[in-house]
Amino acid sequence: MAAPMxxxxxxxxxxxxxxxxxxxxxxxxxxxxxxxxxxxxxxFLYRRFYDVENLVTWSAALKLWNLRRKNAYYGYxxxxxxxxxxxxxxxxxxxxxxxFSGQSDWIRPNSRxxxxxxxxEFRDVPIEEVDASGTEINYRGLDNLAPLSSLRSLSLxxxxxxxxxxxxxxxxxxxxxxxxxxxxxxxxxxxxxx
Amino acid sequence: xxxxxxxxFKTLTGSLFSGPRCAxxxxxxxxxxxxxxxGKGDDFFKDVESELKKFRAKAAAxxxxxxxxxxxxxxxxxxxxxxxxxxxxGVVGWSVAYWLKKKERIRDGVRVVVVERDxxxxxxxxxxxxxxxxxxxxxxxxxxxxxxxxDFMRNINEHLDVMNEDPVDLQFNHAGYLFLASENGAEIMExxxxxxxxxxxxxxxxxxxxxxxxxxxxxxxxxxxxxxxMENEGWFDPWALLNAFRKKAISMGVYQCFGEVTGLQxxxxxxxxxxxxxxxxxxxxxxxxxxxxxxxxxxxxxxxxVNGYKMETWRNNSYLFTGIGTGCKDTMAGIPLPVEPxxxxxxxxxxxxxxxLEMPLxxxxxxxxxxxxxxxxxxxxxxxxxxxxxxxxxDLEVDHDFFQEKVWPKLGxxxxxxxxxxxxxxxxxxxxxxxxxxxGILGIxxxxxxxxxxxxxxxxxxxxxxxxxxxxxxxxxxGGFKTLDLTALGLGRLFSGERMLERNIV
Numbered sequence: 190m191a192a193p194m195x196x197x198x199x200x201x202x203x204x205x206x207x208x209x210x211x212x213x214x215x216x217x218x219x220x221x222x223x224x225x226x227x228x229x230x231x232x233f234l235y236r237r238f239y240d241v242e243n244l245v246t247w248s249a250a251l252k253l254w255n256l257r258r259k260n261a262y263y264g265y266x267x268x269x270x271x272x273x274x275x276x277x278x279x280x281x282x283x284x285x286x287x288x289f290s291g292q293s294d295w296i297r298p299n300s301r302x303x304x305x306x307x308x309x310e311f312r313d314v315p316i317e318e319v320d321a322s323g324t325e326i327n328y329r330g331l332d333n334l335a336p337l338s339s340l341r342s343l344s345l346x347x348x349x350x351x352x353x354x355x356x357x358x359x360x361x362x363x364x365x366x367x368x369x370x371x372x373x374x375x376x377x378x379x380x381x382x383x
Numbered sequence: 384x385x386x387x388x389x390x391x392f393k394t395l396t397g398s399l400f401s402g403p404r405c406a407x408x409x410x411x412x413x414x415x416x417x418x419x420x421x422g423k424g425d426d427f428f429k430d431v432e433s434e435l436k437k438f439r440a441k442a443a444a445x446x447x448x449x450x451x452x453x454x455x456x457x458x459x460x461x462x463x464x465x466x467x468x469x470x471x472x473g474v475v476g477w478s479v480a481y482w483l484k485k486k487e488r489i490r491d492g493v494r495v496v497v498v499e500r501d502x503x504x505x506x507x508x509x510x511x512x513x514x515x516x517x518x519x520x521x522x523x524x525x526x527x528x529x530x531x532x533x534d535f536m537r538n539i540n541e542h543l544d545v546m547n548e549d550p551v552d553l554q555f556n557h558a559g560y561l562f563l564a565s566e567n568g569a570e571i572m573e574x575x576x577x578x579x580x581x582x583x584x585x586x587x588x589x590x591x592x593x594x595x596x597x598x599x600x601x602x603x604x605x606x607x608x609x610x611x612x613m614e615n616e617g618w619f620d621p622w623a624l625l626n627a628f629r630k631k632a633i634s635m636g637v638y639q640c641f642g643e644v645t646g647l648q649x650x651x652x653x654x655x656x657x658x659x660x661x662x663x664x665x666x667x668x669x670x671x672x673x674x675x676x677x678x679x680x681x682x683x684x685x686x687x688x689v690n691g692y693k694m695e696t697w698r699n700n701s702y703l704f705t706g707i708g709t710g711c712k713d714t715m716a717g718i719p720l721p722v723e724p725x726x727x728x729x730x731x732x733x734x735x736x737x738x739x740l741e742m743p744l745x746x747x748x749x750x751x752x753x754x755x756x757x758x759x760x761x762x763x764x765x766x767x768x769x770x771x772x773x774x775x776x777x778d779l780e781v782d783h784d785f786f787q788e789k790v791w792p793k794l795g796x797x798x799x800x801x802x803x804x805x806x807x808x809x810x811x812x813x814x815x816x817x818x819x820x821x822x823g824i825l826g827i828x829x830x831x832x833x834x835x836x837x838x839x840x841x842x843x844x845x846x847x848x849x850x851x852x853x854x855x856x857x858x859x860x861x862g863g864f865k866t867l868d869l870t871a872l873g874l875g876r877l878f879s880g881e882r883m884l885e886r887n888i889v
Contacts, residue, residue, distance in 0.1 A: 232546070232547060235546060239490075245546075253541060328537065353555060353557060354537045354555075354557070356557075357557035357614060357617075358614060360613055360614070
């Protein structure tokens, strides 16, 4: 069946799969929707020309590189300023929100993605709540959050890269985490959250 | 085009004759004309259309750019020349093919052909396997291979995504492996645990009380220590992985051929060792591939041959065509490959009150194992028999008495809920068992210059297949191991007699 051009990440394909699948019924399946002209044209050119194939491959690789850059491990920051500051900077750079223990206000970036550096005052204060909903957090980014031993609440709704592997790694928070909000991608995801 | 022109004519006549008086006349005029096929009315236009289609097809074949030839060639034959021929189309073979194409530095730099005997994969170890992956090994090389394979499977869509195909879904269950140890095995388990933690695997040791807290359905009698894998362990769908490798490799230009390798043509060169003994070096120059259900065979001229298939006792193993194992007993040529097929049974049973979703792949100290399958209360279970009681590996018939007598008592003792089960089905598959030390054999054979072996994984070939493929591709294209150093798994140890024992075999 036709999958979209840039569907290198499983999460984005679901937007195109608007046709319900009837796995066990004998009724004839509805034909999958034809992708728009732009996609079909790009696919035709991809198949015919090596240049187009290279350009498409490079643009997908660029997207992946960007994702990896956003989820890089802030090891140097951790060494210099501590785990809390590194994790806070990481979450804020992803446009998420952080709340430190003892504070009632959330620290969030504004609509343009800019945030103040006030969180640097809280070097030794543990982070209690992290709101990463709608961000591009993924498995590699959990390296930044893993040292947070007193994390109480983690919100992961609407994150496109939170998959079963990500959820399986959340066991590192099993001691302290009280509230976890996530939309699991499959029924196997529900098994992981045991 | 022609038939379209008839339609307005028919509706026109229909409307002219649509009054009640003319009803019968109208029916006669507008009824479809079922004339003779000499070409009257509708049939004539349809014939013209099909003739035009045939003409267009013939014209396309005659123009340059088509693959029509006057000499009809069997399209299923492999190419006459190839750079690397991979014998065996299981997950290891296709993994090698994918990595070779991934690492070639120019487009079509290496021509790879994968030869597989059975297109239905009815007896292939890959698809009959239970599909587990674990890092709980005793050899660091095995641990790293599994860790890399897990990383590979986590990012499988980055590696094996094909344009315009569905994203790969391996159905990976992250439940982990739980090894239980009795008094005898506790020390070995602790030693293995230290090695695993040292290499970076996320494993934890549990005492019987902790075990009972975490998994209340286990009977901890006789259990002194348990080792639980917390991350990167579980089971997945091997058919999905095989097909993902296959589709991606074919999209990158690997040739797939269904046929049987019936011979290897070699040239040989006699040389003298330093002690003055004659040694015969062979070099394979042709692989004879015979088509299925046919006497037709094609010699494929090749540069390298990669053996990625399981050994069988009752057919001629292709590596034997090179004469390995048929020399004098004391020489290198006299040492055969110590790999043989061992039959293993897998039983599917249903337990109404069994352990829930959090059940890992449980391995009893006796060797019996069980894991959850799906969400309907079904479980898979089995056991590797001891050396003396090995099953007869000549066919894949299932012995249900083995379950009744050997497997079920152990499982029922360990998980009391399993005393009330009903066996739904069973199948048998082969372990590519390395009788020497139960670890994979990976490398070039010293006496056959261009044959690479990747076999003998004794039950963990599937879980190490991405790493194996990459290792063989590095040997071929880079001349040596670049990422993981797997010289410990090479063939040298077979000739020096040094065993690299893997203690944790399921």
